[in-house]
Amino acid sequence: MARQQTRKKVHEAVLSLAHETPAGTITMEGIAARAGVSKQTLYRTWPSTGAILFDALLARSMTEDGTVEVPNSGDLAADLELLATATIAELTDTTHEPMLRAITAQMQSDDGLAAQFRERLLTPQLAGISDRFRRENVPDPYGIAELFVGPIFHRWLLRTHPFDSEWVTAHVARTLRAAAFK
Amino acid sequence: MARQQTRKKVHEAVLSLAHETPAGTITMEGIAARAGVSKQTLYRTWPSTGAILFDALLARSMTEDGTVEVPNSGDLAADLELLATATIAELTDTTHEPMLRAITAQMQSDDGLAAQFRERLLTPQLAGISDRFRRENVPDPYGIAELFVGPIFHRWLLRTHPFDSEWVTAHVARTLRAAAFK
Amino acid sequence: MARQQTRKKVHEAVLSLAHETPAGTITMEGIAARAGVSKQTLYRTWPSTGAILFDALLARSMTEDGTVEVPNSGDLAADLELLATATIAELTDTTHEPMLRAITAQMQSDDGLAAQFRERLLTPQLAGISDRFRRENVPDPYGIAELFVGPIFHRWLLRTHPFDSEWVTAHVARTLRAAAFK
Amino acid sequence: MARQQTRKKVHEAVLSLAHETPAGTITMEGIAARAGVSKQTLYRTWPSTGAILFDALLARSMTEDGTVEVPNSGDLAADLELLATATIAELTDTTHEPMLRAITAQMQSDDGLAAQFRERLLTPQLAGISDRFRRENVPDPYGIAELFVGPIFHRWLLRTHPFDSEWVTAHVARTLRAAAFK
């Protein structure tokens, strides 16, 4: 709805705000001021800061159409390790992290945003990963995909422990045991 | 600081609000009004709605000291299934669910609350579960505990799918395979 | 800054409040509520209740530009008696009195308001009166103007005694003697 | 009612606050904190900050029983000049000024305080001055006393102009002319 130029200004504004200010501080007024856009222009296109955040996030990974690119080299263990590492890198990227945290927080009280987030990000991600397991003839591929993703998300969102490469390797090994793979 | 009677009024107020209104709608003013307490009384003791929510939650499970009572019947699979079921029951309890979602959301932008939440709830929970695995001579018990808890949390927080007993059974089986148990 | 319609609503509100409630009781919240206007609208234009009061007062006497219309009939004694009577009438007007008292009180701790009050009301008033004396070739017209105004103000503000017409006549006579007139 | 020691602590506190902070900023809580006294102790004895201020002011001039000591040397002009100078000195004393301004301001909305102020300070002051005129056989001594005091008060309270010795001399001359003296 908004002109391409406007969208771009808004996206840039929200991205810049996202890694300047703490997670919950982003406001419609702040974005409007930073983008040099009137509040009305914002509301005409997006219903909430969460929606803008989410839109900006998607626009970022515009090139890669399916958000997640699951590696498929034939070596499942190596591929999972790559995938875990890439996922963690995105979750802890200085720009992405505050946005993802803000969206995850707002999801808890915004059903529309939650639905969008699931459809556009979570479902494709889980589908991609379970496809990779299916290709390897792992039984119960979706369950294993959840087993793979769940602990990463848990560690990240609740900040129980930082990530390191040993943990990633061990996590892949655990997942593969659960998958009864080889 | 606050008198016991006051704490009680506040806890009751926040609990009643928590399952009347959507997650993010709880405000200091709302709690004060509902509790018949002045705002200053709230701020004298708690810095945010999250802190009140958390305090009320802890006060609820005062009797059970370490919040999570990991079953220990000797039958690991049965115990895990019980534990998963109990955990899910708490996460989806009509009173607890909105509070836990609100706290999880506010954690993302309130480091103090996040730290408290980890110390008082998450760490004991993971410790309890990994102890149960350790008792069964499972190698890497903490990793397996995360593997057990992570997917439950992922499903719950992101609402990817509702829980059902088949999923629980399958999840326990996957976890046990990863634990290389039996 | 504020729209004309808004100013009008605020002025009416503050005027109505001024002769309903005691002098020091007027609050920003009260004005906002009475005017059906949000607090922010008030603060966007006026920094304090004193400023609103003062603005409302000026808006009242918009037509008469220099607030005080010193009579000039040629008969100085008669003119002064008229002027004193008119001044006292304004000071004791049921609407004006509480406003003037409130402004005078707030002046004591608000330099900006004090400056405005002097510039817009006091200075023109004293200038007008001393001009009248100057026209009559009274030496030291400003000093005599102060001598005329001071005791009226003293009686009014400190409520030492009520005003009556004998006092006014005597006060004019005293002033004229000091002016060495005739 | 309050113990002498307590009164003293409170008086000192209010005096020290009076020339540290702007006129309207003195609060019961502030006085209590500064005096190291509980709020209840304050309220047990004084109903308002104005009352404390006034009490402290009176306690100050305890030695001189009748607040105003009108000079009586036989030379009326010289005496008036002395009196005016002394009055101005008290009004502009760094400690007294803020207190007197605060009391004058609070008088406008506190009838009890106003009555006390009149009885204890204003009436004796005007009586003393008119007595001095009466001793000199000036007709209408009270009116002349008001004429003497009014402009000083007007200048001081409204801050129209600073005081200087020329003004004082001229003011005394004007007053004496009005008194038809010699």
Added chain:
DNA sequence: GATTAACCGAGACGGTACGTCCAGTCTTATG
């Protein structure tokens, strides 16, 4: 010299108002 009553500090409490921020809607003027 012990008792008892007044006085006191400390500070929690229900309130009211403060002055600020932001949400969302609506108006106005410009380009």
Added chain:
DNA sequence: CATAAGACTGGACGTACCGTCTCGGTTAATC
């Protein structure tokens, strides 16, 4: 005609004081 600029209502924020109210701990005068 869309848009920036921004005024508007409304509601919550977190703070400051108000005046009231326990609660123990001193004082100081009485018995």
